[in-house]
Amino acid sequence: MSDPQEPKSEELRRLFWRDEILQLFFWLEGEGFGDLVGPRTLERFMGVDTEASVVHLEQLAEDGYLERGWLAYRLSERGRAEGSRIFAEEFRDWTRPAHGACGSDCWCQASRLEADACLAERSRTSLS
DSSP, rough: OTTTTSSHHHHHHHHHHHHHHHHHHHHHHHSSOOOOOHHHHHHHHHHOOHHHHHHHHHHHHTTTSSEOOOOOOOOOHHHHHHHHHHHHTTHHHHHSSSTTTTOSGGGGGEEEEEEEEHHHHHHHHHOO
């Protein structure tokens, strides 16, 4: 029996797992958990059995999204770019600035001291 969220057609299932796996690789790397991921990690984080994990990982390596290592895989440049895009798209509502928060071009992005000064300035103006 397949996962209820998993698409029914083979091609859509392949795209579904590509996106999910690349997003996981990108997140793990970004959080500092390392850049090598094995089938057991997919089992742990995604509930995919080891045999199915190997099939998905091998397909992603064949498609140029992953590079094979010893018992593990890492993102290729193509995989990192695609994983980054997918991650940003999935979490765009969570990562955008809150109302009144500064944008990425604000002067306060230069350093922690500048950020503290900007926050203090915004606090003063909101109290006026």
